[in-house]
Amino acid sequence: MKSILILMISLIALPYAGSAQVIEGIDQITPFHEDLAAVKKGEKWAFINTKGEIVIDYRDDLVWSSYYDSKSKKKKIKKEPVEYPVFNEGKCLIKKMTDGITYYGYIDKTGKTVIQPEYLNAIPFNQGHAIVLKVSKEELGKNELLDKKVVSYSYDEIVINSSGDRILHLKGPEHIILTKDKMKWPPAIESYLISPNLAVAKTKDDNWKLFPLITSNQKL
Numbered sequence: 666m667k668s669i670l671i672l673m674i675s676l677i678a679l680p681y682a683g684s685a686q687v688i689e690g691i692d693q694i695t696p697f698h699e700d701l702a703a704v705k706k707g708e709k710w711a712f713i714n715t716k717g718e719i720v721i722d723y724r725d726d727l728v729w730s731s732y733y734d735s736k737s738k739k740k741k742i743k744k745e746p747v748e749y750p751v752f753n754e755g756k757c758l759i760k761k762m763t764d765g766i767t768y769y770g771y772i773d774k775t776g777k778t779v780i781q782p783e784y785l786n787a788i789p790f791n792q793g794h795a796i797v798l799k800v801s802k803e804e805l806g807k808n809e810l811l812d813k814k815v816v817s818y819s820y821d822e823i824v825i826n827s828s829g830d831r832i833l834h835l836k837g838p839e840h841i842i843l844t845k846d847k848m849k850w851p852p853a854i855e856s857y858l859i860s861p862n863l864a865v866a867k868t869k870d871d872n873w874k875l876f877p878l879i880t881s882n883q884k885l
Contacts (some may be wrong), residue, residue, distance in 0.1 A: 686718060698751040701774065703727070710750050712757075712774075721776040728758035728769065730789055753789035754827065756780070765845025769797070771829075780829040785820050785841075786851040792861040794824050794878065796854050799831070801838060818843040822856050824864055824878060832879050835866040 693705040694713075701712045701720065709723040727750035750757055756771040761782035770782030771790075784797040798820045805815040821837030835856045841848070856866040864876045 688713070688717065688719065693749070695749040695751070698753070699755065699774075701752050703750045705749075712750075712752075712776075720774070721772075724776075726759045726761060728760050730758070751789070753791065754793070756790050756827070758787060758789060766843060766848050767851065769851075771795075780825070785848075786854050788854060790827065791858050793827055794832070794858055794861075794864075796835070796856050796858065796864070797823060797825055798852055798854065799823050800843070820852065822854060822866065824858070833864065833876060835864060835876060836868075836874075 688704065690706055691704050692707065693703075695703045697715065700715055703710050703712055704719075706723060709725045710727045711719050711723040712721040714720050729748040730751050730753075752774060755774055756779065758769055759772050759778065759782055760767050760769050762768075766785075768782040769784045769787040770778060771780040771787075773779045783800070785800055787797040788795055800818060800820050803817045803819070805817055807814050817840065819838035819840045821839075822835040823831050823837075824833040824835065826832050839852070841852070856864055858864050858878075862878050864878055865873050866876065868874055
C-alpha cells in the first residue's frame with residue numbers, strides 16, 4: 666500500500682512552485698530533511714528541493730534509514746518505523762555491490778560520490794562524524810597446488826570525519842569470510858557517537874569503553 670499519508674503531508678508542505686516541473690507516477694514522497702525530500706518511483710528514489718524540482722535523479726543505490734512516525738491505533742499512540750533515504754549533514758548513504766558483497770559510502774546534495782563505497786557497514790553522519798566498518802586484506806602466502814594466493818580478511822570499527830578521513834579506531838580487527846554466501850547481511854556496528862567529542866564501543870566482555878574524539882581536521 667502506498668504511503669498516502671506521507672505523500673499528502675509532504676505535498677501540503679511544498680510552497681507554491683509556479684513553473685516548477687510536474688512529477689507524475691510517484692509511489693511515495695517523504696518529509697523534508699535539510700531542504701530535500703526523497704520521492705520513490707518503482708524501486709528507485711530521487712530527491713526534490715522545496716520548489717518541487719528533481720535535484721538528484723532516480724537511482725537504485727540509495728540506502729534507507731529508519732525514522733519513527735507516530736500513528737494512532739485505538740486511541741493509543743503507536744510509533745512505527747518508516748524507512749527512506751535522507752541527507753544528514755549534507756550526505757546520504759549509498760551502496761555498491763562488488764563480487765556479491767555490499768559496500769557503503771556517501772554522496773553529497775548534487776549526487777556526487779564524496780566518500781567511496783568501501784565499507785561493510787556505515788551510519789549517517791552526526792555532528793561531523795560517522796562510524797564505519799573498514800575492510801582489510803592480508804596476504805598469508807600462496808597455495809602452490811592451486812597456484813592461488815592465500816588471503817585473510819578482517820574489518821575494524823572506526824570513526825571518519827566529513828572528508829572520509831579515519832580519525833579514531835574503536836575496535837577490531839574482526840576476522841571474516843568475505844564471500845557472498847557468508848556476507849548476506851552486513852556486520853553490526855556496536856559503537857555509538859554520544860556527543861561531538863565522545864564515542865563509546867562495546868567490548869568483548871559486554872562492557873563499554875569511552876573514547877575522546879580528536880578534532881575533525883585531524884586524521885590517523
